[in-house]
Amino acid sequence: xxxxxxxxxxxxxxxxxxxxxxxxxxxxxxxxxxxxxxxxxxxxxxxxxxxxxxxxxxxxxxxxxxxxxxxxxxxxxxxxxxxxxxxxxxxxxxxxxxxxxxxxxxxxxxxxxxxxxxxxxxxxxxxxxxxxxxxxxxxxxxxxxxxxxxxxxxxxxxxxxxxxxxxxxxxxxxxxxxxxxxxxxxxxxxxxxxxxxxxxxxxxxxxxxxxxxxxxxxxxxxxxxxxxxxxxxxxxxxxxxxxxxxxxxxxxxxxxxxxxxxxxxxxxxxxxxxxxxxxxxxxxxx
Amino acid sequence: xxxxxxxxxxxxxxxxxxxxxxxxxxxxxxxxxxxxxxxxxxxxxxxxxxxxxxxxxxxxxxxxxxxxxxxxxxxxxxxxxxxxxxxxxxxxxxxxxxxxxxxxxxxxxxxxxxxxxxxxxxxxxxxxxxxxxxxxxxxxxxxxxxxxxxxxxxxxxxxxxxxxxxxxxxxxxxxxxxxxxxxxxxxxxxxxxxxxxxxxxxxxxxxxxxxxxxxxxxxxxxxxxxxxxxxxxxxxxxxxxxxxxxxxxxxxxxxxxxxxxxxxxxxxxxxxxxxxxxxxxxxxxxxxxxxxxxxxxxxxxxxxxxxxxxxxxxxxxxxxxxxxxxxxxxxxxxxxxxx
Numbered sequence: 237x238x239x240x241x242x243x244x245x246x247x248x249x250x251x252x253x254x255x256x257x258x259x260x261x262x263x264x265x266x267x268x269x270x271x272x273x274x275x276x277x278x279x280x281x282x283x284x285x286x287x288x289x290x291x292x293x294x295x296x297x298x299x300x301x302x303x304x305x306x307x308x309x310x311x312x313x314x315x316x317x318x319x320x321x322x323x324x325x326x327x328x329x330x331x332x333x334x335x336x337x338x339x340x341x342x343x344x345x346x347x348x349x350x351x352x353x354x355x356x357x358x359x360x361x362x363x364x365x366x367x368x369x370x371x372x373x374x375x376x377x378x379x380x381x382x383x384x385x386x387x388x389x390x391x392x393x394x395x396x397x398x399x400x401x402x403x404x405x406x407x408x409x410x411x412x413x414x415x416x417x418x419x420x421x422x423x424x425x426x427x428x429x430x431x432x433x434x435x436x437x438x439x440x441x442x443x444x445x446x447x448x449x450x451x452x453x454x455x456x457x458x459x460x461x462x463x464x465x466x467x468x469x470x471x472x473x474x475x476x477x478x479x480x481x482x483x484x485x486x487x488x489x490x491x492x493x494x495x496x497x498x499x500x501x502x503x504x505x506x507x508x509x510x511x512x513x514x515x516x517x518x519x520x521x522x
Numbered sequence: 523x524x525x526x527x528x529x530x531x532x533x534x535x536x537x538x539x540x541x542x543x544x545x546x547x548x549x550x551x552x553x554x555x556x557x558x559x560x561x562x563x564x565x566x567x568x569x570x571x572x573x574x575x576x577x578x579x580x581x582x583x584x585x586x587x588x589x590x591x592x593x594x595x596x597x598x599x600x601x602x603x604x605x606x607x608x609x610x611x612x613x614x615x616x617x618x619x620x621x622x623x624x625x626x627x628x629x630x631x632x633x634x635x636x637x638x639x640x641x642x643x644x645x646x647x648x649x650x651x652x653x654x655x656x657x658x659x660x661x662x663x664x665x666x667x668x669x670x671x672x673x674x675x676x677x678x679x680x681x682x683x684x685x686x687x688x689x690x691x692x693x694x695x696x697x698x699x700x701x702x703x704x705x706x707x708x709x710x711x712x713x714x715x716x717x718x719x720x721x722x723x724x725x726x727x728x729x730x731x732x733x734x735x736x737x738x739x740x741x742x743x744x745x746x747x748x749x750x751x752x753x754x755x756x757x758x759x760x761x762x763x764x765x766x767x768x769x770x771x772x773x774x775x776x777x778x779x780x781x782x783x784x785x786x787x788x789x790x791x792x793x794x795x796x797x798x799x800x801x802x803x804x805x806x807x808x809x810x811x812x813x814x815x816x817x818x819x820x821x822x823x824x825x826x827x828x829x830x831x832x833x834x835x836x837x838x839x840x841x842x843x844x845x846x847x848x849x850x851x852x853x854x855x856x857x858x859x860x861x
Contacts, residue, residue, distance in 0.1 A: 265638075271638040271641070271642070273583075273641075273645075318819065321823050322822070322823060326637060326638070327579065327581060327637070328822055328823075328826065330581050330637070330638060330641055331581065331769065331773070331822050332819055332822045332823065334583060334766070334769070335766075335769075335815050335818040335819040335822065336815070336819055338766055338811060338814070338815040338818075339812055339815035339816060339819065342811045342812040342815060343812065346812065455762060456649070459645060459646050459649050462642045462645065462646060463642075463646055465642075466639065466642060466643075470638075496657045500650060500653075502646075503646060503647065503650050506643070506646065507631060510631055510632060510635070510639070510643070511631065514634075514635050514639070
């Protein structure tokens, strides 16, 4: 039982980290049909900058803020420089974002050096609680809390606010939204920046969670996010949360019982979804 | 149709191939010959990618998995059996069969969906193969890889050179024939307008899956040669960097031209060689992948036809086979070709 609960918590924590990455991807895709392969690059920049500020100032909060800021900034740059010139051409978009991903990843090595770096959690999140026989690691609970918080806030914005209404309408039918006189490119830029900020947040949280950061981490972790986007349905925000938790749990249990197959199980999940429900578990229809 | 034009370019290509035969007599250094061998191998790999990207309009980010399958199949077979031509042939056959099966399965799963599914699934699957190669240590030797001895025939650097050259030339002409066949024409129709091709009564998915199988098998053969040329294999043959390299070669050279990827392979491999040599001059050259990435992004934005594509569209009045597929003038130019 203790084992089961700690595996579930592991899985939820991983799931939340993937969700933060996948949420941006899925909204960006839903709104503009841009599949952003550079997302992992934003993730890794968030991780490195966040950790750097965290170790400089010894304040984890500042590290998180720095990560989100760099994410927003890089999101703006990426959207302007890389994605805007090739709007409306899927092939070029896919090709170019992967190229930019590579540039971001190598720039990390230039700025911070090519070696792995160890990261330790801040004092107030280190250690664990004991509830009965169950060990609850504080940092994992923290990640789960952040994930839920982000989901709730983002859902509220999507459901209740005007900008959320525009985004949801844009996912369904962007031509119609444009015809109503709304500058969808501006909306898209904001969504892209938000997605990039979330990816960077995911990066810093993951850096402390795994205890080590390296430049290739971005691409590796974003593969999980792609799997989640496919399983959840491209463009579906709740879908990405559900699928992320599913993938996180599958990963955690497989990593414990059959470690060699932990990536394979996610591929298997994705394959099954692609065969039986290629539009994803939660489909957005316009 | 227009046999004369075909003949001229064929003669030119044959003449160049003939001249390339004599390179080993001029360039006797083993390391320089090795660069040429690498160029031929990557040219084969890039041509197979061109079948997907340039001729059918499919983006794959995991094409390296077929390359890796080829390399590992050959290496494992040669490592476990006697180093004879027989075991090499067996290894090559195993490589091609596995690649055909994998590409068939992946293609059948995702090619009926929109293009980004194939891009994502192949990226993820290539990652899976990388993990598999790292974890299955009893066969692959893990991250460190393993060396193996070659059949007597391939031990000579010159023989390896000629064998790679011959393979490249044969595959080039084979693929050129393939893309000009009725089957290849349908692939190009799919690239230009998938919906229209489907409404003309073609089973689009069938054509796309077969194109991906052809590309997979050819890429696997490039992997076979790669393992032979190195006499060594490790998990680097599954690395995403190689996919990026091959993307760059195809795009810089010119997508949809077949000769473009060969030119691109030459440029990228030489650039690779020189830039790593410059690492002593300035530290930035150690991170030459940045330069690659930037060049690549700029090429996609400003130079989407690539070198050969630009030359063809400017000077030879040939149809534009580009990433920008929504050009209306294509049809007109295509007609003029016969005149």
